[in-house]
Amino acid sequence: MFKRLFFILRLATTWGMAVMLVVALYSSLPLIGDFSAPILLFAFGTLGLVIAGAFSHLHRVRMIAGRIDNETLDNRQKRLIEIPLEAGEAFDLVDAAIRELPGVDAVRSARDSLQVKAKVARPHLYGEPPLRRWNPLLWFAPSHNLLQATVTPAGDSGRVTLICEPESPAWSDWFLVDDGINFENAEAIARAITRRIGERRRSEQASVAQTATEKELTEAKLHLLHAQVEPHFLYNTLASAQLLTRSDPARAEAMLGHLIQYLRRSLPSAEDEMSSVGAELERALAYLEILKIRMGDRLAVQVAVPEALRATPLPAMMLQTLVENAIKHGLEPRTGGGTIWIRAHRDDGLVAVTVADDGEGFNSKTSGTGIGLKNVRERLRLRYAGAANLSVIANFPSGVAATLTVPASGVTPNV
Missing domain, CATH: 3.30.310.220 (Fungal kinase associated-1 domain)
Structure with a gap:
């Protein structure tokens, strides 16, 4: 008042x-x-x-x-x-x-x-x-x-x-x-x-929620893909081991040993999306050892991954996907087989892991559907928000080279 x-x-x-x-x-x-x-x-x-x-x-x-x-x-x-x-x-x-x-x-x-x-x-x-x-x-x-x-x-x-x-x-x-x-x-x-x-x-929260949903869907698709692929690989490996038990028990035992090592590295990935370069390399090498027994002299493997880089965080099954692509689309269709190279090097704050082959290269008959590489790119986008990438180029004189580039620290953005 x-x-x-x-x-x-x-x-x-x-x-x-x-x-x-x-x-x-x-x-x-x-x-x-x-x-x-x-x-x-x-x-x-x-x-x-x-x-x-x-x-x-x-x-x-x-x-x-x-x-x-x-x-x-x-x-x-x-x-x-x-x-x-x-x-x-x-x-x-x-x-x-x-x-x-x-x-x-x-x-x-x-x-x-x-x-x-x-x-x-x-x-x-x-x-x-x-x-x-x-x-x-x-x-x-x-x-x-x-x-x-x-x-x-x-x-x-x-x-x-x-x-x-x-x-x-x-x-x-x-x-x-x-x-x-x-x-x-x-x-x-x-x-x-x-x-x-x-x-x-609200828009940012909706975008975060959508990104999280996309991430979950991508992981679900990946697990579904593995659920479809793994049985074929297991059936083929066990069938080969069964045949070898009659003709070459030592090779059959070696194959089963590599299969056990492969499964030991594969099963935990269902619970933990992130792995390391070293763990993924061991999984890939176990897989390749099994294939070397099946393919014989048609498959050669060369690895050049420094010990210091093996602790670098890497999403599970990515390296495996590149190796499987190199075998399936590069070397298996080729009568004489070929060589798989797995290399890694560090450049400033990034680590590049390359899987290369000297197989068929970019060929419409062996290129497949591209689902595996698409999943890898989508997982990199969701996990690193642009800080990581996958490049696929022609290898010289033949074949394909696929390179994963990820942060050396493994730090991922909050999503």
């Missing part, structure tokens, strides 16, 4: 002093100054309209803000808003929020200086006032309000300074009220910024 009375008293006193000055000037005029009725009518009418306008202003401010205090009553509003985005992104968000404000006009934005200026048309809240030309609170009222937003970089975030004020000098605030319009504009922009940040966060 005290703030309301003080506000009305302040406005009435200011206008009262102005009216007294006008009365004094009027009284000093010759002849006309002798007629006091007109000037008294003007004085009391002006003060009555001022007080009525002050009450209207107080009522509307209370409806908008829900309270009456120095902040809500002020014609000039300032807001400090923290946006958890880089300054350039914060500027784009603020600029878009300002441009959507009703009545906005003459928007000038400078991205280099991170500043937006605009004019906002002052609305006729209650239609065109019938006594507009006689209402002293509207005599000098500007037709527009000014708006300025400045973004200050603050590390990984942007700090917005928002100013909403009438298009008139500060001294006019002693005589004029804005009916809470600038408070309303400041709150509208703050709400718009909050809404846009919320939408951005």
Whole structure:
């Protein structure tokens, strides 16, 4: 109640002093100054309209803000808003929020200086006032309000300074009220910024959820693929071992030993997606040893993987997929067989693991469906978010070379 009375008293006193000055000037005029009725009518009418306008202003401010205090009553509003985005992104968000404000006009934005200026048309809240030309609170009222937003970089975030004020000098605030319009504009922009940040966060969360779902689906497809492929490999290996038990028991025993080693390395991958270069190499070599017994002299294997790189984290079964591709599409279709090379080297913070062969190469008859390589690329994308890749090129003088490049630290982004 005290703030309301003080506000009305302040406005009435200011206008009262102005009216007294006008009365004094009027009284000093010759002849006309002798007629006091007109000037008294003007004085009391002006003060009555001022007080009525002050009450209207107080009522509307209370409806908008829900309270009456120095902040809500002020014609000039300032807001400090923290946006958890880089300054350039914060500027784009603020600029878009300002441009959507009703009545906005003459928007000038400078991205280099991170500043937006605009004019906002002052609305006729209650239609065109019938006594507009006689209402002293509207005599000098500007037709527009000014708006300025400045973004200050603050590390990984942007700090917005928002100013909403009438298009008139500060001294006019002693005589004029804005009916809470600038408070309303400041709150509208703050709400718009909050809404846009919320939408951005929901979009990011949806993207993370979608990525996680894609990752799970890819892993499910991979496990399904293994569930389809593994039985054929096992059946063929066991059938070969059964035949060898009659003709060459020693080779049959060696084959079963390699199969046991292969299975020992394969079974844990169902629970743990990440493995290491060393563990994957042992699995691949066990697989190749089995094939060497089946293919005989048609298959040769050369390995050059430094001991220091064998601890490098590597998604399970990726190296195995490249080795199986090299055998199935490169060497098995070739009558004379060939050689498989498995090599690894480090380049700065990356480790490259290459599986090469001198088989058929890129041949439409032996290229297959590409599902295995597609799965590898998709798993790399989901696991490393662009920090790893798979390249497949022609080997010289024949065959194919497939190279996995992954971070040496094995650190993966949060998804």
